[in-house]
Amino acid sequence: MAEITFPLPDLGEGLIEATVLEWLVSPGDQVERNQPLVEVETTKSAVELPSPQAGKVVRIHGGPGDKINVGEPLIVFEVPDNTAGIVGTVPKEEAPKRRVRLSAVLDED
Amino acid sequence: MDTLPSPFSGNDAGQLSGPRSEPLTAGQLRELFSLMVAVRHLDSSAIAWQRQGIIPGYAPELGQEAAQVGSGYAVDTTRDFVFPTYREMGVARAMGVDMVAYMSTHKATWHGGLYDPLQSRLAPIQAVVGGSVLHAVGWAHGQTLDQKDGVAMTYFGDGASSQGDIHEAMNFAAVMKAPVVFFVQNNGWAISVPTERQVAGGSVAARAAGYGMPALRIDGNDVVAVVEATRRAFAHARAGNGPVLIEAMTYRRGPHSTSDDPGRYRSLNEERDDAGEDPLERFRRRLLADGVADEAFFAEALAAAKAEEEHIRAGIQALGSRPGSEMFDLVFQETTLALQAQAANWREESEHV
Amino acid sequence: MSNAILESGAAMADGTPRRGVEQLSMQQALNLALDEVLAANPKALVFGEDCGRLGGVFRVTDGLQAKYGTGRVFDTPLAESGILGMSVGLAMAGFHSIPEVQFDGFAYPAINQIVCQIARMNYRSRGTMPMPITLRVPSFGGIRAPEHHGESLEALFAHVPGLKVVSPSNPHEAYHLLKYAAERPDPVVFMEPKSRYWQKGEVDFDSADPAGSPAGGSPAGAKVMRAGRHLTLVAWGAMVARCLQVAELAAEDGIDIEVLDLRWLKPIDEAALAASVRKTRRAVVVHEAPLTSGLGAEVAQLITQACFDTLKAPVERVTGFDVPYPSGDLEDEYIPNIDRILFGIQRVLEYKRG
Numbered sequence: 130m131a132e133i134t135f136p137l138p139d140l141g142e143g144l145i146e147a148t149v150l151e152w153l154v155s156p157g158d159q160v161e162r163n164q165p166l167v168e169v170e171t172t173k174s175a176v177e178l179p180s181p182q183a184g185k186v187v188r189i190h191g192g193p194g195d196k197i198n199v200g201e202p203l204i205v206f207e208v209p210d211n212t213a214g215i216v217g218t219v220p221k222e223e224a225p226k227r228r229v230r231l232s233a234v235l236d237e238d
Numbered sequence: 239m240d241t242l243p244s245p246f247s248g249n250d251a252g253q254l255s256g257p258r259s260e261p262l263t264a265g266q267l268r269e270l271f272s273l274m275v276a277v278r279h280l281d282s283s284a285i286a287w288q289r290q291g292i293i294p295g296y297a298p299e300l301g302q303e304a305a306q307v308g309s310g311y312a313v314d315t316t317r318d319f320v321f322p323t324y325r326e327m328g329v330a331r332a333m334g335v336d337m338v339a340y341m342s343t344h345k346a347t348w349h350g351g352l353y354d355p356l357q358s359r360l361a362p363i364q365a366v367v368g369g370s371v372l373h374a375v376g377w378a379h380g381q382t383l384d385q386k387d388g389v390a391m392t393y394f395g396d397g398a399s400s401q402g403d404i405h406e407a408m409n410f411a412a413v414m415k416a417p418v419v420f421f422v423q424n425n426g427w428a429i430s431v432p433t434e435r436q437v438a439g440g441s442v443a444a445r446a447a448g449y450g451m452p453a454l455r456i457d458g459n460d461v462v463a464v465v466e467a468t469r470r471a472f473a474h475a476r477a478g479n480g481p482v483l484i485e486a487m488t489y490r491r492g493p494h495s496t497s498d499d500p501g502r503y504r505s506l507n508e509e510r511d512d513a514g515e516d517p518l519e520r521f522r523r524r525l526l527a528d529g530v531a532d533e534a535f536f537a538e539a540l541a542a543a544k545a546e547e548e549h550i551r552a553g554i555q556a557l558g559s560r561p562g563s564e565m566f567d568l569v570f571q572e573t574t575l576a577l578q579a580q581a582a583n584w585r586e587e588s589e590h591v
Numbered sequence: 592m593s594n595a596i597l598e599s600g601a602a603m604a605d606g607t608p609r610r611g612v613e614q615l616s617m618q619q620a621l622n623l624a625l626d627e628v629l630a631a632n633p634k635a636l637v638f639g640e641d642c643g644r645l646g647g648v649f650r651v652t653d654g655l656q657a658k659y660g661t662g663r664v665f666d667t668p669l670a671e672s673g674i675l676g677m678s679v680g681l682a683m684a685g686f687h688s689i690p691e692v693q694f695d696g697f698a699y700p701a702i703n704q705i706v707c708q709i710a711r712m713n714y715r716s717r718g719t720m721p722m723p724i725t726l727r728v729p730s731f732g733g734i735r736a737p738e739h740h741g742e743s744l745e746a747l748f749a750h751v752p753g754l755k756v757v758s759p760s761n762p763h764e765a766y767h768l769l770k771y772a773a774e775r776p777d778p779v780v781f782m783e784p785k786s787r788y789w790q791k792g793e794v795d796f797d798s799a800d801p802a803g804s805p806a807g808g809s810p811a812g813a814k815v816m817r818a819g820r821h822l823t824l825v826a827w828g829a830m831v832a833r834c835l836q837v838a839e840l841a842a843e844d845g846i847d848i849e850v851l852d853l854r855w856l857k858p859i860d861e862a863a864l865a866a867s868v869r870k871t872r873r874a875v876v877v878h879e880a881p882l883t884s885g886l887g888a889e890v891a892q893l894i895t896q897a898c899f900d901t902l903k904a905p906v907e908r909v910t911g912f913d914v915p916y917p918s919g920d921l922e923d924e925y926i927p928n929i930d931r932i933l934f935g936i937q938r939v940l941e942y943k944r945g
Contacts, residue, residue, distance in 0.1 A: 159286075159289045161285060162492075162493070162500060162501065162506075163491075163506060163509070179506055181501055181506060182499060182501050183289075183493075183499070211616075211789040212497065212499075212650075213497045213734070214497065214648045214649040214650075214729070214734070214785065214788070215429060215494060215495055215497055215498055215641075215648035215649075215693075216295055216495055216497060216648075216734075216736045216737055216740050217294070217295065217497075217734030217735055217736035217737075217740060217741075217785070218294050218295070218734055218735045219734070219789050220733050220734060220786050222790065225836040225837075225839070225840060225929055226929065227840050227929050227930060227933060228930050229929075229930045229933035229934055229937065230844055230933075231841055231844040231845075231846050231933060231936060231937055231940060232844070232937070232940075232941075233821075233845075233846065233937075233940035233941065235821060235845075235846075235940075294735050294919070295737075324737065343737075343918075345919065346735050346737075346918045346919025346920070347918060347919060348918050349737065349738035349915075349917075349918045350738070365696075365737045365738040365739050365740070366696070366697070366699075366700070366739055367669055367697075397668075397669040398669065400668035400669045400670040400673070401669065401670050401672075401700065402670060402672050402673070402700075403700070428640075428669050429640070429641045429645065429648065430641045430643075430644055430645035430666070431640070431641060431666045431668075431669070435666060435668075436668050436669065437668075502644065502645055502646070503644045503645050559919065559920040559921065560918075560921060562921060562924040564921075565912065565914045565917050565921055565924060565925060566912065566914060569913070569914050569915070574913075576882075576883060576913060577912075577913050577914075580882065580912045580913060581912075584912065584924065587930060587931050587934045588924065588928055588930050588931050589924070590920075590923060590924060591920060591921070591924065
């Protein structure tokens, strides 16, 4: 598993920070792309930030009332190291299992 | 009829013969809404199932509910036949297909799904892009030969329109005057490639002119427009006038599949700008404004959708693997000695399921 | 999310070939090989469905468009016949195309261009129009994919006059074989075992075959992956790793198995096959493709021809069945598993003449 950090984006022209109003997801949640993550307030307005990707939430930064600077970590996602292709699954590497035993008299001729 | 501004829709739509169908009744409009809610809820649930490990993968159709439900709703399952792609859950649901049997393809239980295609009038799920479009022409020509009045409807997308088979299918159908409705869902994306990098000229409907075939380019996010256009196309084909092409302009709001990451090729802002209005929300407001439905009805529809999803999920979870013997039994109608020997060898050496 | 692209991308070369040894997945090794080919040959092109901005559905072409531009690494419309047919014209115009067919099952829509055009143009033009085309095909099963996303087409390709066919079994082989294939003046079908894309392994950039390898340092022929005395397992692609596991299990029973990675399925390295089986006097060939008219028959015949006098038993085949690649869990029933390979070995071991 790898972690991807999503920093607070610039929510309006030249804004440098935002205040967290309410988190809409918690660590451990599986979120989908475009799902609302958090409500934040800037000097201009209150907005919901949609998730830039699908993934599992590992950490969130800042509680209600906390200020976060643009570019600082807002949320951290966990994503698999080995993402499957567009379809299918990454096969698991398993220890070989057997039921069959070999028996032979090997004449080394 | 709602049509997008297009140099092709106006004139060609005029070539469609036959009377317009009766307007949809309030009851039918509510039924369409209930179907769209059921499809939306099942679709988003299927993504959750994949995240929970219930199914290995899924191809979402978020945003295409109006195009799929509206066109599937127009099918007469007593005489017509439909050829889907792998992203036609809304069509299957609108046609009344058993949804556990349909979704089993996404559990990788059986490639084509477990539903009975003959009885449900829906061909097996097709994984080859554009793969079943010629089949629709053949089925439809069979109707002509048998002097029956069934119409074939075949689905494909803007991506598939690049395949040579699509040209062959349209040309055959037009030459033979086969009763086919080519239903194109132009959803803007073929995995990562946008329509403007896929469809020269920007319109699949425009190609119909070259085959002498009428085409309707419609707002695929307006379910009423989709039902009406599809009904007109069916009536035209059924009356012996040959094929019709419908290009329903819509948008694939989700990823190509549950393993796809659209962030690699389009931004959330682009999605918001290009997707237009959510077809479900738009229909909800229309029903409300027209006094056809109220909030109580919407709540009821959602509750029914949730109950349905729970039932389907339980069915999918209860589905075991198919017995391995089916690998051998279903290859031929008349099996071969070699295949029987291989099956015997498999049973002896490695049968697991 | 440009940062995501960089984070998930394969190691990027600056164009000059790598030195030393690195742990890479096969997907990363292939990406690196393509990178080096594009850097070394200004006429090399990479294209196919979703190969550009997305970097391919298996990320094998990840980052290449950003580095070499949309002129040399590009998305095509969704049409396999178009992709391969265009490669023919590009070859006539002096380019070396490295097209991708997104999944093996989608080589079928292009089969007319592959068989009737790519494979024959050199012949038809009396050698004046060579077809330096390296067709990358994610191949074989093992990833629980939808229909047509897992197929074994090697016998079909190998049967066509004018095509060469190769399949790597691990990241090291993938890196060297792809670079080698992309330098050839003839069409090569490069079959990437998709179930092995994510497995990491050591890639020795300096040498295609480590010193002392019986293959003698060229990516041209077969390669002994494990030396043994009692029996030769012949395999390619994803089955090589499974045969290496089987060899370790057989060793527990006192059976010393040699594993020969055929690598080139056309032309087949007859000398390497003969050398191995002359020593072990027993052979089992393993492949995922169906039994009937599979490449195992060709291998068995070549072994029999070369080693008939000393063979202890007929060559056994352990293969997929004459059925379509099945869905989901049934794949485990179809693809040769460890027990079926052990049974095959046992049949050879206990064979009595007369």
